[in-house]
Amino acid sequence: MLGKQTDYFRTVFWDSMNSREKSGSKRGDVIDNLLEIKNEEQKSDFKFEGDALVSQSAMFSVAGLETSATTTAFTLLELARNIEIQERVREEIKEKIKENGLTYESVQEMKYLHQTIAETLRLVPPAPILDRVALVDYKIPGTDIVIKKGTVIYTPLCGLHEDPKYFPNPQSYDPDRFSDERKKDIVPCTYMPFGDGPRICIGQRLALLQVAVGLITILKDFEISLNPIYKNEVDPRAIFVNPRS
Template identity: 40%
Template sequence: MDYTIGNLTILLISGLILLIYKHYQRAYKYWKNMGVPQLDPCFPFGDMYDTIFRKKNMGDKIKEIYDKMKGHRYVGLYFFSRKAFLPLDPVLIKDILNKDFQHFYDRGIYYNEKKDPLSAHLFSIAGPKWKHLRSKLTPAYSPGKLKYMFDTIVECGYAMTKKLVEIGESKKEVEIKEILARYTTDVIGSCAFGLECHCMTDPDAEFRLMGKRAFTQTIGDVLKIIIIRSFPPLAGILGIGVFCGTVTKFFNKVVRETIEYREKNNVTRPDFLQLLIQLKQNGQIEEDVPIESNKVTSGTTLTIEEAAAQAFIFFLAGFETTSTTISFALYEMAVNETIQERAREEIDKIFDKYQGLTYESVMEMHYLDTVIYETMRKYPPAPVFLRKCTKTYRVPNSNVVIEEGLSVLIPCYGLHRDPEYFPEPDFFDPNRFSEENKSKIWDCTYIPFGDGPRNCIGMRFAMIQAKIALALTLRNFQFGLSTKTKLPLKMETKGIILTPIGGLWLDLKPRPEYK
């Protein structure tokens, strides 16, 4: 009897596996049947075996596909059995992100407003709600509002400089990525949450630990992502959150307690959270009213959960990506002394002109802009970003149809390293972005902040944060590359952004006149 039951169990399992295999076989013919070039998907992982098993990060994998399939306008991909579309032609990418935006309105990123309210932020939410919230939040990132936050960022920059001086006088070398992550965490913690995080003096500060955890992928996190990407309805039923419960609880608690304290005690600060409080109380941000104002206006208000989600994405999008960009910029200047000296000369001249670091002086550092732009070309903060087809779309000049609901991947890293658009792409050359040269760059071949109506709302803030850190570092130090930096650079296979294995180590030498 037991023997018979065992045989039946084996037969049932074998039959189930066979059915699943047949399903995948049919699924993997989808793009080929439509006449779209595709790779040879591997059962059951599709084209993402290397990323699922952490042999490559997503940016490197999509760039590999981009390079291999160069010459085609597009490629069909498979994530397990789910279909995705990868446009390679910048003209088509421009259509998707701009002219035909109404077909690609959403990012297709999972969120659950009820069970995981922190996931329902501007970056992920869909449809009319995104459009409404984007219009409400846009004034928060205007030059006028950012000017109010400028002094707060500068204070964090000087705290970073002080720490680097201490290190430079003792160890002489520093893993710059970690110091910059602490700087950007302090900046975002202060500007987004109105809190002094003290990460520069305490590397184990709770904000820093939570930031690290948010960007660290455990095996459990990977499994959650697989369920979310492959079976979104199941993820919703199970109440699976995008981030671990510890991170979610921490940020929800911080925002709720800070807002309640400010409202109860009538406390105001020139920061992003104060703007969210304006939205919560009044329904809109007045462009011509100071951040600290409690002026009451009419409009659709923001709930405390929605406010927490927006503060969280401000933190998440602003600290890791920006610190990585600054790190790569310093790395490139460490190995390109001529570029380092030219940037330093501009900064010294402007510092002397304005008698210090001011909003106006930072806006005038044009060569530093080109250094940052070239850094983001070579090391884009988001090497791949997503769009979701919200309305069936026929690809121009073809019979190919992208069905509603399909994911579209935009290969930012592949475009930025394509020698057709950027000759000698591995060579670091800020002059690509000089006034005379930047107009020659093809549309949608350089998209570090995305493009179109759904581009990065915080790009101005990110640039100010990066320029302050770079200006203070160049002003106060000369630096070269430490032998501790592992060359050639290899990127971590975990996570979603480009991060060098072993970190970026610099030899620091304080400039005597600025000690």
């Protein structure tokens, strides 16, 4: 899947494991801790051959890097289009940094900033399709429709996130949809930028943190405006949503 870049991931992964070994944390211990392997008998159940571990770490990069970058970029785009919202976000950022410095806690207190990120994820969910396979025959309540065992189900998030039944005036960028007063109106499973259920995005909290920190770093010092040549097009060939380059 990663083609020539596979070697890059191999190098980053094993360099990191080897440097841990050198710094006193044995490579074997790291792996044992990762998998909570407690005794030799259990250990023989796990064989790390080839790229089994490398591929796990590569998956985190694939799933976590572009998605967070896209969210940051599209939030900046919306803030460039909506100057009043941009000003409100900046004021909040400056106020919270003035009160407590730039700490994990102060980032969490930037409520309006998080509302803007949530609203970007509604309009531009970077991973826009959720996929599942039916494990049993399932009759959709109130209909005659039966989803047969083994059927692949795709849930297109843009359709849900832009349905006026659930999000009135869906095309308008309105972070206050996610205010404390209004977010209770959101119907469960109509807003799922990180998926839902047991396979919900495992990196959700890290994603929100790194997007917030990226935006804070830029917005505290810079005003964002639209580049006049930008056409606002999404690349139709991309699996993850991306601006057309």
